[in-house]
Amino acid sequence: MHERALHTRATLIRAAAEVFEECGYHGAGINRILTKAGVTAGAMYFHFKSKESLARAVMLEQATDVTLPQQPQGLQQLVDVTLALARELQSNTLLRAGVRLAVDQGGPAVQDDTVYMWWAERFREELVAARREGELLASVDDAEFANVLVAAFTGTQLKSQFSTGWADLPLRIMSLWRYLLPGIATPEAAARITLDSERRLPWE
Incomplete structure (x- = not known):
């Protein structure tokens, strides 16, 4: 073109x-x-x-302006990616519009989960890396948890939007992880994960 x-x-x-x-x-x-x-x-x-x-x-192009790491590294990076998205939703118009359209069942997203599956695959790649590093419990299904995380993130950001216009979204996402991590991570891996909404991300 x-x-x-x-x-x-x-x-x-x-x-x-x-x-x-x-x-x-x-x-x-x-x-x-x-x-x-x-x-x-x-x-x-x-x-x-x-x-x-x-x-x-x-x-579908909602993440165009979002800088995310290209190589999966595991659970800390997965946590950090969701924190980055939480911060981006506070100011990134393209991402916010894409998310709004994705949850609007009266619009183009009706019965179309393409964008959700795209994020689920992005999250799954980090989970595959986490398993390779011995960070995941044996009972965890990578693809299943990736979809759970997409759903949990979506619901959390909607609640934050309604409550504070996304102002508290990073805090809410870290709170979400405090409950999710024990269900997927080995105790040793969970103890190493930093859940800090003010954390400076490695790729920033």
Whole structure:
């Protein structure tokens, strides 16, 4: 795709993210998105055939601006990844819009768990590394717990959004881990994990 076309597409996604994050799927009008993006309807329809396809792009590309480690390392990194996401949700419009769309069952996410499965696979990779390092209890199913974690994170961030506008989300995620870790980690591994919402992450 031509560089100018790539720029237009990216501009549309970011403008749409702002509108979807503010108004939700049904409240977001195409004209408002076009005005914010500064592009024509023709330019939009060159890239996206409908508001639904634009919303789906926002939902699937929600992590574009999030810096995460590329190599799985195990439980501490898994904890740190969820902490990074908690912090990003406090200010990252694209991530917040993608998350909002993903939980909106009246929008493009209805009966579509693609984005949830993407995060579950990302989490599972850390669990596979944790097992290789002897950090997991033998009874833990990597894929099953990855899906449990996605569901738990999703519910926790929704509660935080409603209660404090995500202000307390890092604290809530660390609290979540205090209860989850004993169920998946060996006592030795659990004792090594730092659950600090103010922790400076290694890749920052």
